[in-house]
Amino acid sequence: MSSLSTFCIEASLRYSGRSIPIYTKLRMQLPKNTFTCLLGESGCGKTSLLRQIAGFNDDVSSSEFVVTDDNKEPSLIDLSSQVAYMAQQDLLMPWMNVLDNVLLSDDLSRPLFHKKTSTQYEKREQALLLLARLGVAEAAYHKPNQLSGGMRQRVALARTLIQDKPIVLMDEPFAALDAFNRYKLQDLAAQMLADKTVVLVTHDAQEALRLGEQILLFPNVEKKPNEGREAFQFIKPRLPNTTIPRAINAELGLYQAQLLEHMGVVSC
């Protein structure tokens, strides 16, 4: 797996009860250890694509999903065991404290009654360390409903990170946060996911520009009527060559204006 340089994905999806597919033979490349942002307005299919990568069985009538290795000869790859997932809702289990929530995947992979092993203690230490780095160490033994939205999403980020999967899928993870926490968490996510292949779905051009080493823009739904959407491919907008997380400055503002124009939000 370590030799893998790029995941090449080709995906088609049609929901049952719909005559028109969401996308057909949509191609994307996910270079290893890069941060890819899927940008588009709501209803364009970005979440559907992310869910397809994650392997969620939604109510689809036809779905094709091929992942190949760019390296030498193409071979099909099963992503299901390599993916960690973070959603817009924190999805913390209310009956567990913060630390147990962080350790959820580790805990669920064990039998119902088991003795604590040394690796488990190691994981615990690791979880506490992660919580400290994310600034929520003091909440480790609190229940999720005692935390604010920003803290809960930090805990969710810790739960995603501790799984240590090569691919991290994020579905608008910061969309429900206030502006201050969103900015903070974008920084933290960019730092801590530097050695992961990340796919982040967002409808926020600024967020995509702050975090994306690659932005894949869905074409505008209205400009392209349903028939025309059948075989669309991503638009790849130009990006500043600074490293992520990019600070918000005048240059980024210019890029954002261009991007919004691409999206059809602003017309010049």
Added chain:
Amino acid sequence: MLERRFSKKGSLSSIARLLCIAFVLLFFWWLMVFLTDVPSFILPAPQMVFIKLWQLKALLFSHLLVTLFEIVGGLLLGVLLGFIFAINMQLFYSVRLWLLPILLFSQAVPVFALAPILVLWLGYGMFSKVVMAAIIIFFPVLMTCFDGLRHTPIGYLDLAKTMNVKTWQVVLRIRFPAALPVIASGLRMAVVVAPIGAIIGEWVGSGAGLGYYMLHSNARMQVAEMFAALILLAGLSIGLYYITDLVLKRLIPWNQEQR
């Protein structure tokens, strides 16, 4: 943001309210007897009932214990069976398909009609009453549990899927705890209904218990004794309900947000 204030308001006033309701009802009871002058073998005055309650406290208490044991035993058995069946119905689709019609059919047979058969099969002792109480609560417990298990927030299941969790682990460790608030309402219902099963069982055939004592007193026209047993039974049911409610609130604190 970390602290959350838990208001204790309402816990004491609810007891006071309960006592208040009891006093008003007792007053109207007394007023009715006083005004209409009904003979005491039809409706005894409340003070007569309480005198009997005091005089026969040892005897009544021994009967109370029997009924209490039957109710609690029935609750435990019924809840356990309900959980096991619901979890299996969630785990195995074929179990769901084959079991649901059978369960529906079993509910079509009135539980009261089963009582004589159960006493015939299981004897005059406590066990037949335990089974009666268990049967009467089994269906509501099963259905609320199954309903709760089926309506797990989809996000939790998505998350579990990316963690490659086994299906039975998802059911036991995610679906079941997530369903607890729904299951709790089923349990509250079960606690109120379970005494009916125990009493019916005692009426059909038994040698001890409050239901037995009531039937026994009725045959001898000892109406005050009957009412004393009835009051004890009502107190027992209410007590069980409040204890269950308290325990459930302690066990499922995250559900109290929606007040």
